Amino acid sequence: MENPCFYGALQALERLKLKALSIATDVKEGIDLDALVQALQHYPVKACWLMTNSQNPLGFTLTPEKKARLIEILTAHNVTLIEDDVYSELYFGREKPLPAKAWDKQDMTLHCSSFSKCLVPGSASVGLRRASTLAAFSIYN
Numbered sequence: 001m002e003n004p005c006f007y008g009a010l011q012a013l014e015r016l017k018l019k020a021l022s023i024a025t026d027v028k029e030g031i032d033l034d035a036l037v038q039a040l041q042h043y044p045v046k047a048c049w050l051m052t053n054s055q056n057p058l059g060f061t062l063t064p065e066k067k068a069r070l071i072e073i074l075t076a077h078n079v080t081l082i083e084d085d086v087y088s089e090l091y092f093g094r095e096k097p098l099p100a101k102a103w104d105k106q107d108m109t110l111h112c113s114s115f116s117k118c119l120v121p122g123s124a125s126v127g128l129r130r131a132s133t134l135a136a137f138s139i140y141n
C-alpha cells in the first residue's frame, strides 16, 4: 500500500484480516519504487494495491516510465497489481493517462474503475473491474 493511501482500502484489508506493508510515497513523484523492491525482497507479498492516476489523497499521476517500471518490478516478483483507477476520468491534460495495466503483458493486473465519480458523484456506487483469472487466482492462492 502507498503511504498515505485511500482509507477505504485499509478498511477493506482490515475486514479481510490481511496484513499491509506501507511503502513511502512522495506527494509529486508517487510511490518510492526502490522501497517497493526492498519490501518485495523481504516479505512474501501477494498483491500491491495502489493508484497510478490522480492518487487519493495526494493527487499525483505516475509518469508513463514509472508505470512501466512498476509493472516490470511486480512481474519480476510475480506480484499482482490491484490498480485502483477510480479517478482516471478526472485528468487535467489533453489526453487521458493510461493505467499501468497498459504495460502489463503478463495479465497480472486487476484494473478497478468507477462510474460513481463522474456520473453520479456522492450517490450510487457503480464500477467495473477488469481482471484476468490469472491475477485473481494469484491473490487468493
Ligand SMILES: Cc1ncc(COP(=O)(O)O)c(C=O)c1O
Pocket (backbone or CB within 6 Å): 006, 008, 051, 056, 084, 086, 113, 114, 115, 116, 117, 124, 125, 126, 127
Ligand atoms: C481511491 C478510491 N478508490 C475507491 C473508491 C470507491 O469508489 P466507488 O465506491 O465510488 O466505486 C473511492 C471512493 O471515494 C476512492 O476514493
